[in-house]
Amino acid sequence: MMDLLDKLRGIEKKAEQFADAAAAPGRTVIDQILGPCEVVVRGRPTLMFGSNNYLGLTLHPDVVDAARRAIGAFGTGTTGSRTANGTLALHEDLEREFCEWFGKPHAIIFSTGYQANLSLIGGLCGAGDVILVDSDSHASIYDATRQSVAQVIGFRHNSPESLRRKLERLPGPGGNRLVVVEGLYSIRGDVAPLREIVEVCRAHGAYLLVDEAHSLGTYGRSGLGCAEDQGVLAQVDFVVGTFSKSLAGVGGVCVSHHPELRVLRFVARAYIFTASGSPSNLAGVSAAVKIVRAHPELREQLWSNIRRLRQGLREIGYVIGDTESPIVPMLIGDEQLAIALWQRLLIEGLYVNLIVPPACPAGACVLRASCSAAHTSAQLTRALDILARVGAELGVTRAVLS
């Protein structure tokens, strides 16, 4: 009989192979923040191309000042959940801010983006309901479906046709169905065909939830995400967003035109049974929202940086994802090669994200670079220099260069 801890020992053994290496995946410690896109790792200045700081607002003076002022006025913590221990004015201020920004009447904020999905999916769907999820959905969406007793059906990634077939096979009218997709997918960096997905949902009477975690602040004329960008925001029933990416904080939000969203405060376990967002965090996010709304040029700078990075990577000879987005996946394939490349890049002063199984299929490993509006031209040049040198050294780009 296997011991409970045997499973963990096996994983520990795998992790131990990096114990003495200069860099161990998943255990990188950032000792100091030099700027929105530059940090110190193991005493070395390191370019940060692996954060979700898409608009570079984590050190923006307005955000930092708002957070400082909130600590002075409200203290450091909320000591518990909104349900049990009280809602601060700051919680309601931020919810109003999201309602105004989205032009939707209802918003609820959550302590994390993960809990936003748990609350929405868990709060909306129960026995007799059906949740249809894109197969590339984030773990928070899958985990939410695991906590629900609703039937869960997957459909092929970004395939409205696959979704249509799955909806057609279900018996009866569609009022008990929730379709869950993301705006911008975090591993492949590709965008959902929301217009087509909206059409399929409408034709079958299904509700649609779009998680705009990575696209909030980065897509759309007002920065509202991919649904706004594709002109279907009014047709999306529930938009979920996160604060930990463009909005420089921690937390999640859902906005909706359905008044029933308000009832989630009484039924969503991940809302009720958890500590609420801290005052400094709420005030910082509120300031970040104001900046995103007032400064569309931040998005323009982000997209200019994205084009520069993608062009540079192609010229060096990396194979990158097809979709132009703030997430730039470099397709490496072999796990050992991906780990070696990731380590060498970090040692040379460039931090990117390493994606290996179980986060991707075996043999389909990816290094993911994320762009920020705050990346300077000099930082982009340095990053591309490092990628060219290390890529050639490890033979990742050789085929194209030779």
Place this chain on the structure above:
Amino acid sequence: MSHQPLSSIEEGVIEVLKSVARRPVEPTLASDLIADLGFDSVRVLEVIAELEDRFDISIPLNEVPATRTVAEVVALVAPLVLERSSA
């Protein structure tokens, strides 16, 4: 009303498993998807998607974590195929 015989479902499941595996595998009904065939959770989801397309069914993902062997996959798929055939 036509009922697909179970053996053809078994054959279909085994074909899908072979096509989704990245290396040559010879699944039997007793094979464990993870321990014997080396599938990880992403690969299992791919198996589900392929089975759904092949048999024109929808497999509830709620049932998947408890499905470990090829025989259990067949037991998951068969009633859905029969239900569709008799619909």
